[in-house]
Amino acid sequence: MKKIGFLGCGKIGKALLNYVIAIDDARVAFIQDPLFPAEEASCPVIRQTDSQFYRKADLIVECATADVLKANISTILDSCDLLMFSVTAFSDESFERQVLELCKRHGRHIYLPHGAILGLDGLCDARPLLREVRVTTTKNPKSLGLSDGKRTVVYEGPTRGACQKFPRNVNVHATVALAGIGFAKTFSRIISDPMVATNSHLIEAIGDGVQFSIQVESTAGEGVTGAFTPVSACASLDRVLEKKRAYLFV
Ligand SMILES: NC(=O)c1ccc[n+]([C@@H]2O[C@H](COP(=O)([O-])OP(=O)(O)OC[C@H]3O[C@@H](n4cnc5c(N)ncnc54)[C@H](O)[C@@H]3O)[C@@H](O)[C@H]2O)c1
Incomplete structure (x- = not known):
């Protein structure tokens, strides 16, 4: 069973969090968000990066901001794979080079959800x-x-x-x-x-x-997020978890 850490848990993060809680294939390892109400969670809620929590996760789901993703990228890829939503971070060429180098060094994968982009x-x-x-x-x-x-x-x-x-x-x-x-x-x-x-x-x-x-x-x-993205995000997570559906579109 995959253990998932959430970096940012607002509109997209909450849709994915509720989805993970409802399925059997994964469990929530932690939520990192300065504003998430701890009393609403049945997992650890951290306010700042703590690598001990990251090391216990198999996958980080990033739904915060491009700056937060950039600030945490080394800690994430040092520990596990990443499904990320703040894709504009990659417009920074030096960040993209750093990511490619970290993935190669640690043998990690980054999953790019289609968001609202069919096709x-x-x-x-x-x-x-x-x-x-x-x-x-x-x-x-x-x-x-x-x-x-x-x-x-x-x-x-x-x-x-x-x-x-x-x-x-x-x-x-x-x-x-x-x-x-x-x-x-x-x-x-x-x-x-x-x-x-x-x-x-x-x-x-x-x-x-x-x-x-x-x-x-x-x-x-x-x-900032339209109605389709949180729904499509859950299906993207399914594909990352290789959750088997009756029909597979490849
Ligand atoms: N890939 C796509 O197709 C797509 C589509 C829509 C939005 N997005 C992006 O996805 C991200 C999340 O979108 P959203 O609508 O859920 O945003 P949101 O504003 O609802 O949630 C963002 C969350 O990040 C938290 N956060 C802020 N600083 C943090 C920090 N230092 N550490 C951890 N958490 C922190 C906030 O408290 C908030 O709960 C944004 O970057 C948005 O631009 C991507």
Whole structure:
């Protein structure tokens, strides 16, 4: 039975925590979160990194922020594998190099959930053929921490710059860049629109002999995470745990 540690337990973390509590294939080793109410947990809750807890886990599920992921990466990969949601951290080239070196040194794996991006496997498979990948996201200004009164293009350019400008809001762009042709070649467009109540993403990929587009829309709700991500996160965890379903989509 896999022992799972949670680094950050807000909207996505709580959905995964409740899921792990309900299944038989895993148990919660600890929760690290400065704000999680300890009285609501039936496992240790820690407020700061303590490597003793990490050493007892088989998998860390990170659902905090890119900065928190960066600050804890050595402790995590020193101890176990990682399923992480703050993908914008990878727009920092020196962080990506550090991660690759740590994985090689300790023989670890990092799992990249698709989040809201249907078809990420196809994008990854098409990588050798791809010439152009564009991601256009439209969100309400509140979801971007902005206060625009009318539809405004707030960023256009390489995905690396989008991640640096909106580290909490463009994990979709970071995930597409990592799966596809990288942070320098992927093109990001971010639109702030006070008339929308959804997070919508259009991914367009063009390559030698192949062309496709993916359109995803989910209700925004409170915070930075749309309605689809917490649900898809549980299915991603299933795949990491190799939980057997009757049908396997590969
Ligand atoms: N990969 C994707 O597709 C995708 C989609 C949506 C959101 N995200 C990202 O996933 C992460 C979590 O999203 P969320 O909606 O659950 O956010 P959230 O704000 O609801 O939860 C974040 C949690 O992290 C905790 N935290 C803050 N500092 C911490 C620290 N030093 N140590 C441990 N915990 C700490 C907070 O107390 C909070 O409970 C964010 O980085 C978000 O941008 C990724």
